[in-house]
Amino acid sequence: MNYEERIKELLKYKPHLKIIDNKLYIEDIPVEEISKEYGTPCFVYSKGRIVQNYNRFLNAFKKLYKNVEIRYAMKANSNPHILKLLLNLNSGIDAVSVNEIKLALSVGFKPEKIIYTGVNRTEEELEFAVKNNILINIDSLSELKKVIKICEKNNLEADISFRFNPEIDVKTHKHIATGLKESKFGLHEREAYIAYKIAREYKFLKIRGIHMHIGSQITSVEPFEKASKKLLEFAGKITRELNINLDIIDFGGGLGIKYKADQNIITPEDLARCLINNFLEASEKYGFENVKILLEPGRYIVGDSSILITEVTTIKITPYKKFIGVNAGFNILIRPVLYEAYHEVIVANRVFSNSYEKYDVVGYLCESGDILAKDRILPKVFEGDLLAFLDTGAYCSIMSSNYNLRERAVEVMVECEKSWEIRRRETFEDIVRYFNI
Ligand SMILES: Cc1ncc(COP(=O)(O)O)c(C=O)c1O
Known part of the structure; x- marks a missing residue:
């Protein structure tokens, strides 16, 4: 061209x-x-374009399943004016650092609309989240241990979820693929199973859900299809075997946008069809009930x-x-x-x-x-x-x-x-x- x-x-x-x-x-x-x-x-x-993108993304999912909410990945762009605009559209926030949480709170996001997904977090950082009633997507057994210690020390409860690594190659740039076998992110199936089993033993840990985020600028449905199936199967396994009722399934972000005229992309509607169909199928099979689906688009919105x-x-x-x-x-x-x-x-x-x-x-x-x-x-x-x-x-x-x-x-x-x-x-x-x- x-x-x-x-x-x-x-x-x-x-x-x-x-x-x-x-x-x-x-x-x-x-x-x-x-x-x-x-x-x-x-x-x-x-x-206008930010509003349009937000509405299109959300509506694509809402048409197929009502109980869906967006947690905008503010790492994509955390300008407070943009955050305020998204707050007014009723978005929530996916934060990856304490400072992102602090900014989201100061802009007016309620703690229950913020999730905290991160890596290598210190006890102080996790403690901030626990004390502010922020749902933590736990990334490792080390973080789980820290959260248990924080709750015991402060006599507090914590809302938690675990980041599951589905081991999927998303065929995006290697720096933005986050769910590979060799990625630093998330818990692989065996460790994830152990993590849920441990967490179940502590009454002060409120196990809310499961999370994945496989990468960014993803331009085909296939990786989402494979990864969501693996995640849902695993969710089914812990529901049945560990008797854990998840009320949140978080499919993360990652939808790509068209940077180049001759580049093929997928739409929010394609993504919604894939994720919701897989979810509904798994719900029937495993008996998930009253599950809220969370999505964490960043790039697509802004x-x-x-x-x-x-x-x-x-x-x-x-x-x-x-x-x-x-x-x-x-x-x-x-x-x-x-x-x-x-x-x-x-x-x-x-x-x-x-x-x-x-x-x-x-x-x-x-x-x-x-x-x-x-x-x-x-x-x-x-x-x-x-x-x-x-x-x-x-x-x-x-x-x-x-x-x-x-x-x-x-x-x-x-x-x-x-x-x-x-x-x-x-x-x-x-x-x-x-x-x-
Ligand atoms: C945990 C998590 N969620 C969501 C996102 C947003 O991804 P994207 O901007 O590709 O939608 C990221 C970005 O890498 C992320 O790490």
Whole structure:
């Protein structure tokens, strides 16, 4: 596909992005206007798109099974303004650290709508969760031991669930596959069985459910199909053999989004059909009753809601390459470097053109690996042009850093023709405030 076909195809899936008079708009605002008002680099989020994604995901499941709730995986993007928006939609939260729990509580999420999934947690961290009545997805026998100790010491009860590792290869990037045989996450079947058996002996442990999360950016149904069957079979086994009544089955997150025009993806409806059909079949077989299904989408909810606007500061032509240098690097957008991820690039101020060139789009960091887009055919680009990277709502701004002492980007929300800042641009003073100088 050439650039024009690529962009037109991709934008069919992103109705909050439009091209009017050859300029890129997000909702009803030209990207050029946003860059003038807030500067660059700038993450811009479409409020409408986040709401649409949330509703579509939830409704896909609700149509097939009523007792379903979302625990948004806030690690994807924990900007409190986005969290508030999701709170108003009645979402819950999947938190992976005490600080995430604290932020969720301060935004207004009730403890019963927060689950705590993590790894390598200390006694202090688990104690915080127990004392705040947060459901803990226990990840190891070591964590189970710690929770027992905390409850005994404080004379407290704890709501617990266990993360089950179904040993499934999800065929996503190796850094985001979390349910493999060799993964560090979760309890494998034998250990999980032992964990439930131990937990059953302690009255102060309220065994609520079972959890899995097999990976991220998953674009076919097959891994979900295999993993959910294994999890449900295991849930059936502990129901029958250990007489444990689970009231929560948590299938985690992982649904992929369309980053590339020619990439096949699955929809929330495909995912819902697979998970709910398997669940209903297992319910009949094992007699599960009054089970609440939890889902932890992160990327699907926010991923495609945002673009990153950057400015072209340098055009550099060497005997071997044409480089576009922009005022951002992997400190702002790490996914291409960390996961070899593809983000579509649009020349926002002149979307289509008569002449095209092949470029590497490179960042401003002093690192040769700071390549944000490689060998891309783009309209002929000039210094001062604006490049928009698409689909930067999940695992982008939240992973940004001050490497090379660069400031993190400003963040802006748009709704129709309104826009407002949801994270101010960092300053030199912000960056150095922790040093004793
Ligand atoms: C436990 C857990 N739940 C949910 C998610 C969200 O995954 P995704 O953003 O792919 O939906 C993650 C992300 O890795 C996770 O670790």
